[in-house]
Amino acid sequence: MARGLDISESIKQDKFENLSPELREKLIDIENQFNVTSDKLKEITRWFEKELREGLEKDGSNIAMNITWVLGLPSGSEIGEYVTIDLGGTNLRVCLVSLKGQREEIDIKQHSYRIPEEIKTGSARQLWDFIADSLDGFIKSHRLTENRNDRLPLGFCFSYPASQECIDHGILKTWTKGFDIDGVEGENAAAQLRDVLAERNLPLELVALVNDTTGAMIASAYKDPDTIIGAIFGTGCNAAYVENVGSIPKLKTDLPPNTPMAINCEYGAFDNAHRVLPRTKYDVTIDEDSPRPGEQAFEKMSAGLYLGELFRLIALDLHKSGLLFPGQDAAKLSESYSLDTGFLSALENDPLEASQTRLEESLGIKVTLDETRVARRLAEVIATRGARLCSCGVAAICQMKGISSGHVAADGTVANKHPKFKQRWTEALGEILDWPRDRKEDPIILTSAQDGSGIGAAVISAMTLYRIHSGNTVGVQG
Template structure:
């Protein structure tokens, strides 16, 4: 291969300076140049997006029903690190159902014990009926507590933290009305209903000795779990199947809760932004024709605009759509069977990560992956095109992921600290953190001669497990002290 060099050095053309490891035929060089322009997000564009982000965050704090809902969570403040006890946690994620029994110990900060089981959600549940979902979950809760011989009674039930990673309106910490399904879910009979109560009803049918204490979003959980170990945590973020962030806001700066009885203006409240819906009106996001196609073919066209451009569920699909388009114009995979390539969502973000992580001679590992997954044998020039395309899409995703966090930092005047990030994109993509940090520096105008970054992306602790347990402990302690604001008493 040729020695490494950069393409797109002309800043006026706003190209992304992707690495060229080999020469491409003229037609593919021209094509990757066009795609470079389509997918590159300049410094100026990042700032424009982040500015608009700040406006939508403020609108969501004003009142419910806005584009970014800015959901209040009734998690009042960060943990002390001294929370203790044993708690049941349940995580309904985009792919799996996870149940844990977590013991927080007071012997030293962050000391804990976790026992867990994980179950893959049947695909039919994701588009089925509410009753089937909750009955399925209740069955596995019953199996888990039986297998671990956990003893609860009607008078002393096992305390449960339910991580429900979907946008929900919470008038209390122990209930949550689902606003809209995301992550490809479309289960009938849950939207507009109290998901916590539906789970309680399913557990009651089985006489399970469990009390649902708190309904938690995974992003809030990631922030709290990380703060339990790391007091420098300022924001929790998810860069995985979906994208989201949570942070602490003073209640006096949240008009929709400022007059709630028992709340003082300086009371900190965790806000679950749910900003995957940012810019659904398409005012600032640099959409390509591939983004438009993905939205049109999704279960919820017109919703989750930002998520569909930056989250892990969609990056592999964007990559696939580009390859299908370029093939349709006779530029790649000539005389090959591309029937598998035409299957929506056959490629995930892990596939892209492996391409960028491929240091094998002549990208042989990427070639093997294409043969195994798609039954396609790319030529050497095609492999170089594939590698550059994967980089373009991943770079855009990482740079976009910065915009919401940067808006929060500017709003709260946060100049240093740790952004605790969870999710497959943040923690498994080999170059995400470096790209994220570079874009953050551009938006916040960090000095080029800095010795270290003032705001650092760290790997979040287990938000859906440990975070949920810590929040349950905080909630029970608050109730014990008679601080019942945001807690609905459950028999």
């Protein structure tokens, strides 16, 4: 059965009674373009599972299915003090994480440093200098070197597609999330970080390079043994899960076949060939105008970095057609990425008058309540499609692994800050997996893994050091 939004139903309820017939017709057309039915979700998921399996079979596949060398989930008994850095799409987050065991609260001190725009398209040297400066300032402000002469273990959450020959190694395959920094792609990012740490004589020893999705899964599993998948629904989108080594044909190792290995899917690249995703002309524009056209097809349709831009492009299209904000100079609508996902969320969920004020302040024009209703509807349509698409990757993993219940630990601003994301995501997952409509509870539940990247990097660092101390150095010491 097809489900989704229905603008024509809203019109019947007189929510858009004052709109021109042309604008109402255009809204219905946009609704149809962005509506993803249950049947379409299932078709996307089947393709998704196919690409996941291909990634396990051989290198160079569309979905990378990166080996992480994180062997299984934590026991919950890992303890110690760790410095972590998280290089995300907007900020660099530096943390001091104190692990005290599963039953104790995790102590975390942190500071975020906004990444200057010029660094995102600058040079490797600029990037590593920025990270070193931030680490140096954090160490000094928290007096981390007082009363100790050893080097603090460092976990590096590097939230970009990287291949790993071992856990303290990572060759960047391609920048995502709008980054395009010279001198890092094809290089070992872990080694570049090590070099700048040594050059600055910072008292840190890089132990592990991890992806944010793996970090989210491990951070959640440290406290919650029902964790089955870690997912990121934020600036980008991705997931991690645990696979048996024997089910990874491309991995040549002496590890026993039943050894659990965390896999970082990197499935933001799903359907780069454009075989199944229902792209609109607005999605095509986002792709063509991005730093990397033809890459990260799935991410560009579902991730937080692009939702506000989708809204801007649609609103600009309607404005240029004379259907929205007629006669006004809406120059702000011509500024790429000037509207973010937070704007979209507030537009949809705030009281109508507050949304009207937000629109006027953001666009620098006068907006009627009817125009605000149109804008709110657009925000709803875009966010709903994003949430429904986000369910497909998790559904594909569950179908591939025969997973029928558990917790999906989600980190990222869209998952944690958009109040309707969880409901929409869960509904779509239930449609794909054919859950009973009259179920008393959901078999698979989306849980929060806030701070997953920082805490996860610390727990993985602890797991790695424990392995080294026990004499198991497979996948360690790059």
